[in-house]
Amino acid sequence: MKKRPMVLIFTGVLSGMAVVWNILSMATAFYLLAGLCIMVCMICFDKGYGWIIAGMILGIIFAASAKISMNLDFSQVRYNETQDIIGKVVEVSQTKTGKQALLLKNDMLEGKILLYTSNDEEISSGDVVSFRGSLKVFDGATNPGQFSSRHYYFSRGIYYHAYSKDILIKKSTELCLDQMIARCRKYLKQQLSMQYDEGISNFLNAMMLGDKTKLNDTVKDDFKESGLIHLMAVSGLHISLAGRSIYRLFRRLCGSFMISSVIGTMSAVFYCALTGFSVSSLRALIMLLIYFLSQILGEHYDLLSSASFAGVILLLIRPYRIYDTAFLYSFTAVFVIGCYQRIKPRLKGKFQKIRESLLFCTAIQIGMFPIIIYFQYEAPLLSFLANVIAVPLASTAFTVAFVLIFLPHTIFHDIISWMIYVILWLSKRSYGMLTIGHVPFFWVILFYSLLLLCTSKRNKLQFKIRIGLVYTGIVLLIFIPKFRKKTITFLDVGQGDCFIADTNAGLIISDGGSSSEDQVGKYRILPYIKYLGYQRVKIAVISHMDVDHYSGILELLKMGRIEYLGLPEIQKDAAMEKIIEAARQNNTKVFYLSRGRTIKTKDDYLKVLHPVKNSKMEKNAASIVMQGNVLGYKLLLTGDVEKEGEEQLLGEGLSHAEILKVAHHGSKNSTSSEFLQKVLPEQTIISCGQNNRYGHPHKETIHRLKSCHTKIKRTDTNGAVIFREKRDG
Numbered sequence: 001m002k003k004r005p006m007v008l009i010f011t012g013v014l015s016g017m018a019v020v021w022n023i024l025s026m027a028t029a030f031y032l033l034a035g036l037c038i039m040v041c042m043i044c045f046d047k048g049y050g051w052i053i054a055g056m057i058l059g060i061i062f063a064a065s066a067k068i069s070m071n072l073d074f075s076q077v078r079y080n081e082t083q084d085i086i087g088k089v090v091e092v093s094q095t096k097t098g099k100q101a102l103l104l105k106n107d108m109l110e111g112k113i114l115l116y117t118s119n120d121e122e123i124s125s126g127d128v129v130s131f132r133g134s135l136k137v138f139d140g141a142t143n144p145g146q147f148s149s150r151h152y153y154f155s156r157g158i159y160y161h162a163y164s165k166d167i168l169i170k171k172s173t174e175l176c177l178d179q180m181i182a183r184c185r186k187y188l189k190q191q192l193s194m195q196y197d198e199g200i201s202n203f204l205n206a207m208m209l210g211d212k213t214k215l216n217d218t219v220k221d222d223f224k225e226s227g228l229i230h231l232m233a234v235s236g237l238h239i240s241l242a243g244r245s246i247y248r249l250f251r252r253l254c255g256s257f258m259i260s261s262v263i264g265t266m267s268a269v270f271y272c273a274l275t276g277f278s279v280s281s282l283r284a285l286i287m288l289l290i291y292f293l294s295q296i297l298g299e300h301y302d303l304l305s306s307a308s309f310a311g312v313i314l315l316l317i318r319p320y321r322i323y324d325t326a327f328l329y330s331f332t333a334v335f336v337i338g339c340y341q342r343i344k345p346r347l348k349g350k351f352q353k354i355r356e357s358l359l360f361c362t363a364i365q366i367g368m369f370p371i372i373i374y375f376q377y378e379a380p381l382l383s384f385l386a387n388v389i390a391v392p393l394a395s396t397a398f399t400v401a402f403v404l405i406f407l408p409h410t411i412f413h414d415i416i417s418w419m420i421y422v423i424l425w426l427s428k429r430s431y432g433m434l435t436i437g438h439v440p441f442f443w444v445i446l447f448y449s450l451l452l453l454c455t456s457k458r459n460k461l462q463f464k465i466r467i468g469l470v471y472t473g474i475v476l477l478i479f480i481p482k483f484r485k486k487t488i489t490f491l492d493v494g495q496g497d498c499f500i501a502d503t504n505a506g507l508i509i510s511d512g513g514s515s516s517e518d519q520v521g522k523y524r525i526l527p528y529i530k531y532l533g534y535q536r537v538k539i540a541v542i543s544h545m546d547v548d549h550y551s552g553i554l555e556l557l558k559m560g561r562i563e564y565l566g567l568p569e570i571q572k573d574a575a576m577e578k579i580i581e582a583a584r585q586n587n588t589k590v591f592y593l594s595r596g597r598t599i600k601t602k603d604d605y606l607k608v609l610h611p612v613k614n615s616k617m618e619k620n621a622a623s624i625v626m627q628g629n630v631l632g633y634k635l636l637l638t639g640d641v642e643k644e645g646e647e648q649l650l651g652e653g654l655s656h657a658e659i660l661k662v663a664h665h666g667s668k669n670s671t672s673s674e675f676l677q678k679v680l681p682e683q684t685i686i687s688c689g690q691n692n693r694y695g696h697p698h699k700e701t702i703h704r705l706k707s708c709h710t711k712i713k714r715t716d717t718n719g720a721v722i723f724r725e726k727r728d729g
Contacts, residue, residue: 005051010308012055020063063319073110111159125178128171133164142492142719145531155324210234210275222427227383234275239284243268261292280330286310304338336367339455361387370444377530380431437481437533447473486725492715495689496548505601506538512552516689521555541566543624543639545575560586569594604630621645632726638663642670666697676708686714
């Protein structure tokens, strides 16, 4: 790599920026120290490796400047205060719920504003609008495994979001470049909708124009789980087809490097603008420009150096891109392809092309496996089989669809439809999903270091031995999470409850719902389940039939991810009937809990203290209350029990608890002084949403908790509260 200084500079820039953005992380300090030691050794061995230090200094300077600038930007905003704000419309889109989403640029702020509105007035790119509302900064992830809106939007230069019904167009632009591109995009969408059925046109909109808004979540999930999601991202494949194809066509027509390169570049830039300048398309565009330049100058084109140059440019323009998974996936894929090209064997004989395609797809899957596992905690083992068929089909469909997009419906459009139907069919197949869980970043870096050594030209080992070493690295990645310590977690689900215990017998969940967060099962509970390395929950218990305790569990039931479901042994209401039906349809075994029953594994147990069988109490008062020992902790889980139920509990065998989950999100009607004197909790957990409309936790409850000298932790301020196994203690 020392002969590719740009690769070393890119490595340094990445490292430097990682240090700045994670400056308070102990893990970052460890990686920095270890990395510096390695780099000193490398520089002593060969001074050419000094480019890494130069890149690191460059990365630190640019990232620190960006961080300071971002903090200054935040200091100018009056949060949660209604005000009049003016901005120029950069982009107009529509949400699935039918609202308009306007991307605005305010002259006083560095970050863009994403404004949601139900106003149906026609607004175009370039218009200057005024609205009345309050700006909010995007939230980060509060649970392990949770998607971070902050990272996603900040990496795109969008810092704020707001909602307003009152929008006034102060200045309407006659016609600008943005409007021309928007009109062109709209025209192409209309053409696709006329030429194909709705499902096919929606897929082509995603693949060709980068617009996934009309694709339903089921289709997206199918493509993600089959390892074909990259087909929906406008990437190097698309830019290459748009730019290089035009370049080659004009090279044949006129024979001039210069003319064909300029026309190819213009085509690629226009297509990149048409699809919204995604980070993968920008990377491909810069690499394409370098390719054209190398053709004009008659120089050798190097894939890894070209990609590294593109990476440095993109990071220096927007340092927060280091948190963008699309950026990391895109450049990892190029890195893996570059490594593969250095060692790929020459195949001969029958079915050469098919064997080469299979080997290439397998190599890409192996190379991408660590970073996919790091971000998604699971990966389909056999997705390369789908890619061998789907990638050529998608490339052909993309090219022909673009050629025919200005024509009326022909038989060729039907052929494209059948190609897409095959791709959609492939996406619905199962390819052996392997759920591993969270892998520390150290092991990911170690794997790619091993990959680099195995593909080095200095390495004289046989191809089979190199592949064996890479597979050893994969096996290590799979088994490393098995050695993590078990945990008890109180997830942040907004205004709701969710307790998860990772036991030796499997996952045990008590409650899982929210009244403030949509699809809490899919977006908060399930990601954490995967983070822990599980696909299914062993036992789920719902304390009572309030939506803020069961909505997420109902989602998991419909996904078929729960084996056993525990419900209160009381009279069934409509909500319980709905849950039981969902369990029946997805082969979940239902059992009922009342006082005296116990959930027991080899090492842990939870005994039900309340309610009695067929209790007639109001549903909050009749919440399931469980006390027991899990992972070495004495726990008390109280649901929403209050008043009458809590009074009954005082005579039902309550004992000291190390960890108390405060009842009813900290309501003043629960957790009485008498109750606390009986339990004497060392630590108490309050699960509630930020700025919730109920005012939870109430001041009276907090006062009572402080009076008994317990340590209070809240999910609205602390995020997920996690306790690690303490069996030996």
